[in-house]
Amino acid sequence: MTEAYATADLIDAHGDALQSCETQFQSYGGRATFHGPIATIKCHEDNALVKEQLNQPGEGWVLVVDGGGSLRTALMGDMIARAAAENGWAGVVVFGAVRDTAELALLDLGVKALGSNPRKSSKTGAGRLDVPVAFGNTVFSPEAWLYSDQDGILVAEERVEP
Numbered sequence: 001m002t003e004a005y006a007t008a009d010l011i012d013a014h015g016d017a018l019q020s021c022e023t024q025f026q027s028y029g030g031r032a033t034f035h036g037p038i039a040t041i042k043c044h045e046d047n048a049l050v051k052e053q054l055n056q057p058g059e060g061w062v063l064v065v066d067g068g069g070s071l072r073t074a075l076m077g078d079m080i081a082r083a084a085a086e087n088g089w090a091g092v093v094v095f096g097a098v099r100d101t102a103e104l105a106l107l108d109l110g111v112k113a114l115g116s117n118p119r120k121s122s123k124t125g126a127g128r129l130d131v132p133v134a135f136g137n138t139v140f141s142p143e144a145w146l147y148s149d150q151d152g153i154l155v156a157e158e159r160v161e162p
């Protein structure tokens with residue numbers, strides 16, 4: 001799905017209402033531009049919670065996964081990402097690594113991550129759901145709004161009109 005806004009235009013118009021994430025992400029998903037309200041997970045090299053959440057209805061939300069920046073294991077691969085797309089999530093932002101990147105590019109889902117690693121994560125369920133997470137000088141609070149495109153990621157406490 002192509003969306004008719006650019007983050008540069010949004011921040012020009014609504015600068016005071018927006019945080020702009022300084023972390024430089026790679027874009028892996030088939031959707032280059034995506035936005036939606038935020039759900040969060042904080043976890044470390046364990047993706048059971050990520051799998052569980054993305055198998056729930058997404059209703060246009062964006063899951064922000066704070067993996068602590070670890071590139072040692074992948075927190076999402078093609079199976080979890082396919083479930084996310086089928087369940088209507090708009091996108092997934094991973095402060096950490098993903099895998100199966102060739103397949104991720106074919107999905108109608110926004111995926112941003114720091115990098116990739118073929119090694120899988122553990123699946124104990126360790127981690128926390130729906131807590132504010134922060135990276136790149138930006139706080140991602142549950143239910144805030146996220147706007148992402150090739151230029152970066154913006155966060156607003158309330159929805160802003162593109």
Ligand SMILES: O=C([O-])CC(=O)C(=O)O
Pocket residue numbers: 047074075076077078079080081099100120121
């Ligand atoms: O199961 C995992 O750890 C992640 C994965 O490879 C997938 O989503 O296909």
